[in-house]
Amino acid sequence: MAVAVGREQLDALALNAEEYGAIVRAIGRDPNDLELGMFGALWSEHCAYKTSKTLLRQLPTEGPHVLQGPGENAGAVDIGDGLAVVFKIESHNHPSAIEPYQGAATGVGGILRDVFAMGARPIAILDALRFGPLDSGHNRHLFQGVVAGIGGYGNCFGCPTVGGELYFDPGYADNPIVNAMCVGLVRHDRLRRASADRAGDAVLLVGADTGRDGIHGATFASVEMDERSGERRPAVQVGNPFLEKLLCEACLRLNELTGVTAIQDLGAAGLTSAASELAHRGRRGIDIDVDRISRREKGMAAYDVMLSESQERMLVVLRPDAEAAAREVFDHFELHADRIGTITGTGRIRVRERGALAADLPLKALVDGVPLRAPAATFVERRSAPVMPAIEEPDAVLLDLLASPNLRSRRPIYRTYDHQVQDNTVIGPGFDAALLRVPGTSKGLALTTDGNPWYVALDPYEGTKAAVAEAARNIVCTGARPIAVTNCLNFGNPERPVVFGQLQESVRGLADACRALELPVVSGNVSLYNETSERNIPPTPVIGMVGLLDDLSLRCPAGFQEDGDLVFLLGESREELAGSAYLRLLGAPCEGRPPTVSLEMEGRLQAAMLDSIGRGVLRCAHDVSDGGLLIALAESALYGGLGLRCPGIVGPISREAFYFGESQGRIVVSVAPRRVPELQKLMAKHHVPLHAIGVVGGEEFQIGSDIRVSLDTLRQAWETAF
């Protein structure tokens, strides 16, 4: 087919010739520049999921409590009392690589808008972050900028940042991962879907004026980066959390009015995406008059206005007779609102500029018509695990691990985030999962994000299963029952067969784990092309999970509570060292088979935990994960400020694997001595192995004759500065 545009123009939009052909077939002519720009944005990987859509169909998305699955601004799950929890996780990797503060800040801003567009009040933010090692000045610049950007936005907005995770690995040098999750609450009858299903409704654009920032942001997020990516700084948006706070309060108030049909946030691909998606969801059309849109600068063409990703803007669709009441709300918050268009029955998006038709496209093709890509996949053959010498000084290894960047205390970071505002934070950041009160009830929501990148690098299927299992384990350690999942799939360039193979296996692992643990996936995001100068990031699925605790008084802490309590290890330890923090500490290559998860065993362990915590048997519970058993024990000691005496641990496996191996499906618990028989009975009932470890108490952390260090020494190592 003859192509009417140059290769360069298509490259700038990350479209290929085949896609251009599909556009021409769909509209029966060559698109003009604006129309091509609109297609480029909506057919970008970021907006259209053209590479991942087929894979994502495997995910279980339904369940008895799911009120809204994927496809909306965020997912929603019933938590009883007429309330729904609304949540989603999203990436902002590419912008953060170029401009870390604003990239991360607007990542938080975008996910907050997704949640309040659903009518829900945001109650928590979590952040999953990955960076290259901090011995590079550039990585440190990215790390500090991202952390400051998250705090700068969330703190000013007034939503607590209660959790998340942080890893460092050379694979993330120059291409950091910045995933933000937001959780909100709404009454069922106020849960709103962004679907404009009434022709004749008025369309208002509310909030910030439209500027040139972020043009082609969605496209930028859909191509690999190189040394010239810095030139894309103008494609990074600038956030204004103060305006967002006003916008949120206004939208929540608007949500109480009758006559408001839909609220939709403007995110990737700006007005083009927001307008097209909400009209298409309602099976209607939309007319937009770009001359009515307030701008930050003169000389902006329709193209700029339609593709700008200026932040803190919302589209509000309402019946014409509701406009006056809506304007009262905007006036109260001193927000600017332009009436920019109308919902029509045409099934088309029509953009007018100075009275002339500047774009006229069928929504079905624009929103749903992208040809799906099915790239080739290859799988890398596994190499055998490195063989390392036996440990000579276990105490030195323990201290070095505790002080290592991936295991040391995250307090220097989370104390720069307001994690308490809104008065619901029962368990804050720094533990297995955060626990928030559901206001007005005795219930709690447990929240976590997880994704160990090394397991996934070694085996994308097993690694992703492990991420789901670990997230669920973190939730049950608080006493809460996992109820649903959101996910962010961060991968490299899918046009490379190895990368597509990783994505394929990872999604299969996600689907299998969620199905086995009966956890619906209600929202998510895919971030591909995390490739810089031909180096791809390690495959990085991040699992966000929400759990429900019916009675907060039953919550279980992660730290030791009382002198004399007995400590047990639940679950089975195996000879699994590949992918461990221990091997990384020794400088061994990341090779071998990562810890594998038995989902059946995991289900039993989690049932046993909920049973035990529900009966008040446990004094504390802490998931055994990165760093292995001794790190988990040391953390429980440090959290509780109480020592541990352990007469010597003899496992059925090597000392290295028992101390520092990262076998999955294990939890450290403490119990009062008189409750031990009950614990034994419960674990027998659920067929969960139980291994006595030691006694809580004293000022020392002692493991047989191998380790004897004071809590102060442990703490000093753990609190090593970043």
Add this chain to the structure above:
Amino acid sequence: MRTGIVVFPGTWSDRDCAHTLLDVLQEPVRYVDHREQHLDGLDLVILPGGFSYGDHLRCGAIARFAPVMEAVTDFANRGGLVLGICNGFQILQEARLLPGALLRNASCEFRCEWVNLRVEQSESAFTHDCRPGQVLRIPISHGEGNFFADPDTLDAIERNGQVVFRYCAPDGRVTANANPNGSLRNIAGIANSRGNVVGMMPHPERACEALLGSVDGLAVFRSAIHALTRVGV
């Protein structure tokens, strides 16, 4: 006690203060919009935390010009009880209802963490229920809480007993280590000379329920309730 909670654009601990008064203390509250010009019928006015006007220009510098601040000044001058928390404290200083200034934290970072406060005097309306030397565990959450005043002002507020709270160790000792933001003389909260206006950087409304980690903040609100009963308002 009838409490008014002032809401500026960008305020966010208004809801937390309302929750504490309504749900924990069963005291009636109403929100006061920043454009209101009258505070009739109120016994206590709270200027809550947040980022009023996005902290643009300087924390509290714009809020100080909001119409409601004239009414707050009149209310304070007539002896009404005024509590400024965090951003509210900054606004009270900008409005010259309290002396000194709050600079960027010495760490140059935002800090959200639990701190210990030593109650320096029980004459103010908000420490009436405490005894001097008592230690309260209450969290901070701010980027600009580094209390500063020139030497003369500092000596004057010390002499007049206007220092209400100091950051301290859990045992009450006032140490450099216990100071989270570089405040001069570890000052965390001060009163006006009359004792009816108090500003504090820590958030007492976050420390009023055992579930949230402390109930020490209740002393601040209960003191106000009792102060009002005492003078028979």
